[in-house]
Amino acid sequence: MTSADTISSETIDVSVWRGGAEGRYETFAVPLRQNQTILDVVTWIQRNADPTLSYRFACRVGMCGSCAMTVNGRPRWTCRTHVSKVVENGKVELGPLANLPVIKDLAADMTSFFEKWQKADGAFVPSKTRHDPIEEILPNTPARIEASAAIECINCGICFAACDTVRWQDEYLGPAALNRAWTLVNDERDAGKSDRLRAVAAAGGCHACHSHQSCEQHCPQKLNPTASIAGLKRLTMHAYLRGDL
Amino acid sequence: MWDLRLYVIQRATAMLMVPLILAHLVIIFYATQTGISAEGILSRTAGSLGWAVFYGVFVVLAAVHGAIGVRTVLREWSPLRGGLLDAIMFIFAALLIGLGARAVVAVTMPGGLGT
Ligand code: SF4
Ligand code: SF4
Ligand code: FES
Numbered sequence: 306m307t308s309a310d311t312i313s314s315e316t317i318d319v320s321v322w323r324g325g326a327e328g329r330y331e332t333f334a335v336p337l338r339q340n341q342t343i344l345d346v347v348t349w350i351q352r353n354a355d356p357t358l359s360y361r362f363a364c365r366v367g368m369c370g371s372c373a374m375t376v377n378g379r380p381r382w383t384c385r386t387h388v389s390k391v392v393e394n395g396k397v398e399l400g401p402l403a404n405l406p407v408i409k410d411l412a413a414d415m416t417s418f419f420e421k422w423q424k425a426d427g428a429f430v431p432s433k434t435r436h437d438p439i440e441e442i443l444p445n446t447p448a449r450i451e452a453s454a455a456i457e458c459i460n461c462g463i464c465f466a467a468c469d470t471v472r473w474q475d476e477y478l479g480p481a482a483l484n485r486a487w488t489l490v491n492d493e494r495d496a497g498k499s500d501r502l503r504a505v506a507a508a509g510g511c512h513a514c515h516s517h518q519s520c521e522q523h524c525p526q527k528l529n530p531t532a533s534i535a536g537l538k539r540l541t542m543h544a545y546l547r548g549d550l
Numbered sequence: 551m552w553d554l555r556l557y558v559i560q561r562a563t564a565m566l567m568v569p570l571i572l573a574h575l576v577i578i579f580y581a582t583q584t585g586i587s588a589e590g591i592l593s594r595t596a597g598s599l600g601w602a603v604f605y606g607v608f609v610v611l612a613a614v615h616g617a618i619g620v621r622t623v624l625r626e627w628s629p630l631r632g633g634l635l636d637a638i639m640f641i642f643a644a645l646l647i648g649l650g651a652r653a654v655v656a657v658t659m660p661g662g663l664g665t
Contacts, residue, residue, distance in 0.1 A: 470626070503551075506551060506553075506554045507553065508552070512553060513553075541554060542554070542561075545551065545555070546558070550551050
C-alpha cells in the first residue's frame with residue numbers, strides 16, 4: 306500500500322456478524338481507501354485483524370454470485386458494492402444473507418436456495434440427442450426475447466434474501482428459482498415444460514408471490530423476477546383453464 | 551393443483567365483483583346525496599327480487615374471495631398448514647355468507663322487516 310491508495314488516515318467502523326444463529330456484532334476499525342469495495346473491507350479484516358473471520362467469494366468481478374451479504378440491512382453483492390455508496394455516518398454493518406441459516410459469520414447456508422431451484426424443475430431437459438444437428442435458435446422470437454431478458458442470473462441469492470414471501474412461507478420457491486423456470490418454459494429446446502408448469506403451480510409456487518418487486522429492486526443483475534413470475538402465473542392459469550393442469 | 555384452483559377462483563370473483571362494487575358505490579353516493587332516509591331505502595328494497603339477487607350474489611362473491619384471502623394470510627402468518635387451513639377457509643366463507651344473507655333478507659324481505 307502506498308500513501309496514494311488512502312484517501313486519508315480515516316477509518317470506518319465496520320460491525321461484522323460473528324457466530325452462527327446465535328452470535329453478536331463485532332466492530333473493527335478499517336482504513337478507508339479509494340474505490341474500496343465491501344469485499345475489500347471484509348478481506349482487510351480477515352488479513353489484518355482476525356484470520357478466523359469466515360466469508361465467501363470467488364471471482365471478485367460480479368460473475369460468480371458467491372459474495373452476497375447483508376450490508377447496512379440490505380442484501381448486496383459485496384465485490385461490486387463500493388464503500389462510498391453505502392457507508393452511513395462512517396459506519397457499515399455486515400451480516401450474512403437473510404432467509405438462510407447461518408453457517409458462520411458472513412457465510413450463509415445456500416442449500417435451501419439451490420434445492421428450490423431443483424424443486425422448480427430448474428434443470429434443462431434436452432429434447433434432442435448429440436446425434437441430432439445443432440438447432441438454430443433465432444434471437445428475436447417472442448419466447449426467446451422473454452428468456453434472454455431473464456437469463457443472466459448469477460445465483461447470488463440476493464433476491465431470495467430480499468423477498469418477504471420467502472421469509473413468511475417456508476415452502477415458497479422464491480424469485481430466483483421461479484425466474485429460472487421462466488427462462489426454461491420459454492426455451493424452445495426444452496422438453497420438460499408441462500412437468501415444470503406443474504412444479505411452479507403447486508403450493509409454494511408462483512402464485513404465492515405478492516408482486517411487490519423487492520427482488521427486482523435488489524437484483525444486482527437488474528433482472529426482474531417479478532415479471533418472470535407474473536409470466537408463470539399467466540401461463541399456469543391458462544393451462545389450468547384449458548384443463549392441462 | 552388445489553392452490554392454483556383457489557387462485558383462479560379468487561381472481562374470477564374479484565373480476566365479477568368489480569361492476570358490483572361500482573354499482574354499490576354509485577348507489578351509496580346517490581342515497582346520501584339525495585338525503586333519503588332509512589325508511590325510504592327500505593321501502594324500495596323490500597320485496598324487490600332485483601336487489602335480493604344483486605346483493606345476494608355480491609355476498610357470495612365477497613365471502614368466497616375473502617375466505618381464500620384469509621387462508622393465504624394464515625398460511626404466511628401462522629404455523630397452520632394443510633387441512634386445517636382449508637377448514638378455516640370454509641368456516642369463514644360460511645360465516646360471511648350467513649351474515650351477508652341475513653342482511654340481504656332483512657332489507658329485501660317483502661313487508662320490509664328492516665331490522
Ligand atoms: S415480487 Fe414476488 S418474488 Fe419478488 S420479492 Fe416480492 S414476493 Fe418475492
Ligand atoms: S435473480 Fe438476480 S438477485 Fe436473484 S439470484 Fe439471480 S442474479 Fe441474484
Ligand atoms: S465474488 Fe463473484 S460475484 Fe462477488
